[in-house]
Amino acid sequence: MFGPLYRKPKGKDVFFTDPLLEMGYAGRFFVRVVTSSSIIVQSVVTLMALSIEVGWVFWLGILSSLYLLDRLIHFARSDEQFPLAGPSTHNIALYLSPRARRAIVSAYNKAAVLGGGFYLNLARILSETAAVSEMLSRLDIDSGAFNSKLDAYLVRDLVSYKDHDRLIGEAERLVFVAFENKTDEEKDLDYANLFAALGGIENEQLVSLFDVFEFGADDLRKVVPFGKLVGRAWVSRLAWRIRGLEAPPLSAFSCAILKIEQEHKVKIPYSSIIVAMNHGDGVSYQEKTSSALGLIRNAAIYASKKGDDIVRGEDVGRVE
Amino acid sequence: MNNAVVYIAASFLQRLVGFFVHWYIGGTRVFLAIALRLRAVVKKLFGRAGIERPVVFVFLGPLAVLKALMYVLGANVLIVLYLAWLIIPLTAIFKVVSGFLA
Numbered sequence: 001m002f003g004p005l006y007r008k009p010k011g012k013d014v015f016f017t018d019p020l021l022e023m024g025y026a027g028r029f030f031v032r033v034v035t036s037s038s039i040i041v042q043s044v045v046t047l048m049a050l051s052i053e054v055g056w057v058f059w060l061g062i063l064s065s066l067y068l069l070d071r072l073i074h075f076a077r078s079d080e081q082f083p084l085a086g087p088s089t090h091n092i093a094l095y096l097s098p099r100a101r102r103a104i105v106s107a108y109n110k111a112a113v114l115g116g117g118f119y120l121n122l123a124r125i126l127s128e129t130a131a132v133s134e135m136l137s138r139l140d141i142d143s144g145a146f147n148s149k150l151d152a153y154l155v156r157d158l159v160s161y162k163d164h165d166r167l168i169g170e171a172e173r174l175v176f177v178a179f180e181n182k183t184d185e186e187k188d189l190d191y192a193n194l195f196a197a198l199g200g201i202e203n204e205q206l207v208s209l210f211d212v213f214e215f216g217a218d219d220l221r222k223v224v225p226f227g228k229l230v231g232r233a234w235v236s237r238l239a240w241r242i243r244g245l246e247a248p249p250l251s252a253f254s255c256a257i258l259k260i261e262q263e264h265k266v267k268i269p270y271s272s273i274i275v276a277m278n279h280g281d282g283v284s285y286q287e288k289t290s291s292a293l294g295l296i297r298n299a300a301i302y303a304s305k306k307g308d309d310i311v312r313g314e315d316v317g318r319v320e
Numbered sequence: 321m322n323n324a325v326v327y328i329a330a331s332f333l334q335r336l337v338g339f340f341v342h343w344y345i346g347g348t349r350v351f352l353a354i355a356l357r358l359r360a361v362v363k364k365l366f367g368r369a370g371i372e373r374p375v376v377f378v379f380l381g382p383l384a385v386l387k388a389l390m391y392v393l394g395a396n397v398l399i400v401l402y403l404a405w406l407i408i409p410l411t412a413i414f415k416v417v418s419g420f421l422a
Contacts, residue, residue: 019327027324034328056419063412070339 014084014179016172018093020105025113028105043068078188092175097190103129104171104194111167116154118170119203122194124150131191131227138223138270141213149212153205174201181221185248192227196220223270225254233258253289257296264300268311272299275313343409351402358394362387 020028046068049061080094093101107122114121126132127147136143161167178189178197186193198206199217210216229236233255240247247255257268273296280291299315308315366387 019323023323023327027327030324031327035331054419056416056422059412059415059419063409063416066343066409066412067336067339070342071335074338074342 014090014092016092016175018101018104018171020101021108021168021171025109028109039068039071081187082182083184092179092189095179095188096175097188100188100190100194103191104175108167108171112162112164115162117161117203117205118167119174119198119201119206120150120154122174123198123206123209124154126191126195126198129191130230132195134230135192135195135220135223135227137267138226139215139219140269140271141215146213149209153209156205174198177201181217181224183224183250185250186228190228192224195227196224219270225250226258229254229258249285249289253293256293260293260297260300264304266300266303266309266311268296268300272296272311272313272316275316279317340409344406347405348402351398351405355395355398358398359391362390362394365390 020031023031042064046061046064049057049064052058052061076097076099078095078097080090082095084090096104103122103125107118107125110116110121110125111118124147127136127143127150133143136146174194174197175189177200178193181196181200182189182193196217199210199215199220229251236251237247237255246252257273260266261268273292276292276295276299277288279295280288282288282291295316296311299311299318302318303309303311303315366383
């Protein structure tokens with residue numbers, strides 16, 4: 001539906017192109033100011049229209065309020081949703097959530113003006129988000145320490161390249177890695193997908209940074225569902241229920257873990273989930289996850305009773 | 321800057337088209353999902369009652385009538401709501417245009 005805004009490169013069926021990155025800094029700034037302020041202006045005008053007793057103005061207010069409501073409902077949704085459908089050419093930019101797209105543009109702006117490279121700037125922007133904090137804490141990594149180290153790398157790299165083509169190339173590469181990493185049940189690419197993709201990029205600074213904290217692309221990929229669901233697991237559950245469908249297995253499992261954490265006020269690191277999966281009975285994925293969830297729930301109750309706020313691997317083994 | 325103005329205008333138009341797509345196509349999907357859900361609920365309410373409990377067998381006739389009534393009532397309510405849903409934006413556009421031209 002949003003295709004016409006995007007220029008398709010010759011000879012490529014799946015590509016990444018974003019008109020915002022093709023504009024100059026002033027253009028991007030202008031777009032940002034206009035799009036951010038237009039919603040506020042429209043809301044005020046709509047309220048005024050609804051309070052005026054002239055028939056057609058009132059109905060214009062109704063129409064405008066329906067449009068605003070639609071924008072509100074779809075504000076976090078990507079323009080298109082996976083699986084790739086319709087024509088054989090696809091721009092991956094359309095499958096990015098609006099906030100993920102903003103993060104890419106913001107990282108590009110910072111790298112183009114201040115230097116530091118696209119990847120490090122994007123990592124810094126993403127590391128401030130709840131999704132990435134959740135992913136890091138799930139991997140038992142202190143996000144404060146990670147951010148400090150990231151800042152040190154960024155300062156060290158500030159004198160580096162700022163040229164447009166190289167930065168665009170880096171953005172394109174990252175989005176393609178995120179696209180290749182995504183699971184079948186994911187509908188869009190969000191903060192968590194971009195951060196996990198950083199783990200798959202052969203960038204000297206990033207590899208060195210991730211080595212310091214002893215995690216890699218595989219670890220990041222495993223905690224993506226938690227990053228995507230944090231703070232909105234209930235919205236996800238509600239959406240599946242409204243559609244009358246069952247949540248896909250990975251999302252259902254991650255939602256259940258988040259629910260156990262909320263109920264028993266504990267944190268369940270990914271290492272403990274691995275222990276539970278290894279101890280869980282069953283042959284199929286569903287049987288195994290169901291058994292693992294039982295073990296995790298018991299371990300959470302045990303940890304909570306002894307006053308611990310983390311469910312450790314040995315707790316899961318103990319309550320088996 | 322020209323690119324930026326074109327981008328904003330094109331984005332606005334696409335959002336506007338998107339609104340109607342969401343309203344009509346998305347709305348139809350939601351109504352269909354609700355209809356299927358209601359059908360499943362009614363089916364669950366009346367399903368296999370006579371086979372499992374012989375005492376209830378006597379009431380199977382009235383139960384079937386009740387089931388049919390619930391289907392008809394549910395379908396009618398849904399159809400009315402769906403038609404109302406379809407005409408809301410069109411009514412608003414008609415009122416705006418006719419009021420503006422009057």
